[in-house]
Amino acid sequence: MIELQTIMYGLSCWDCNSLINNGCNDPFKEDDFAMADCTQKFLPRYPNQPGTICRKIVQKVNDEYRTIRGCGYLDDAGKEIKPNEHLANECVKRAGTFSVLIQYCSCNGKDGCNHSHHLIVSSITLIIPFIFSLYYIIL
Template sequence: MATKFYSVIVVAFVYLITTVDISSSIKCWVCRSDSDPKCSDPFDNSTVPITDCKQEPDLYHYPNVRPTMCRKIRQKVNGQWRYFRSCAYLGEPGIEGDERFCLMRTGTYNIFMEYCTCNSKDGCNSALAGTVPANIWYLISACLLVWRIPFVVRVLW
């Protein structure tokens, strides 16, 4: 019975430390593939410094709105792909909060756009769309840890 109690405590602790955001700012990659080819996918951040979004300027047309997420835009215009990574002032992380999904739009003149926002961790706008969010890995790790706790308790006691 005690091992079940310890298991619940460990899962709760791991959940809290992986989901509670104690910072009020996020750091994002800021670049454009038309000026730096390493900004495209696959992303190579060797020439791009990560930017603290709290240092980004206020927007004239959105007073008192601060960036709280990262953004990645993938655009195809007349057959040419362009990538933009930056801090995001507005939007929601993915569809219904799931960062693996992005808004996609098509238009006339052979234009396609994919707009992804995220706030799960610093530099989250480096990933390709469709990657597994970090919280899933934390949950899997916590489950594996809980599964092994009875063995550890038996060995220590």
Template sequence: MIRYLKIVVCVFLVYFVADVFCIKCWSCRSNNDPKCADPFDNKTVPITDCNEEKGLINFPGLRPNMCRKIRQKVNGEWRYFRGCAYLGEVGIKGDERFCLMRTGTYNIFIEYCTCNSKDGCNSSGIVSPMPFLLISLITLYLKCFS
């Protein structure tokens, strides 16, 4: 009986983890909607299921697995872009509290932030407790049924 319970719990956890990777992200551009800028106001901004994105022409089969927020300053004007991300890694060295920043000539600044901790994570820099909760559940399961 305990063996069957372990199988059911493992199937549930695999399903739960797979669902976490099907991420939804805020999708907007500040030049079309000023509420896309910071501070972010998501009342009129759509959240997009990244699984339903068309994909990239140059990379067939590649699916988005993260959210992104790009903050760009060009000639003194700030622009914000939010949406699904296809390439790269989460945050810097896996820590989504940190963003990649670049500066260039002619007063250009770019901040590129990526995350996948929760749906809509590209709204702010708050890290979700989801990974810690999942690890705690698995640890509790192993201690109780070992």
């Protein structure tokens, strides 16, 4: 009898913070950073959930921007993303009080998918229909 072994999908993501190194901003300078093996990264809050997605977060607080790239653990609804479960590239933009804006993009299609600026462009495609719907509600 042949025993089948489950292969765990190992995703590697760029891991940096523009507060420490400007090369983490856009345009991203890949030569300045190493990728992190997300299957080896855990959060204290979720000790049994390895990183299964790559994230790129852009924060704006009082006109100061910061970009953070790294492994992600949960989707937007707080649900675990299982290894090998495909996640479409998606971006979410949120605004708060006191000039606070955050945009985060998630992907797991390939290693290092959190490197590019095309993730930001896809968020614009989510925002445009929202703006048009507001326009028609106001009229």
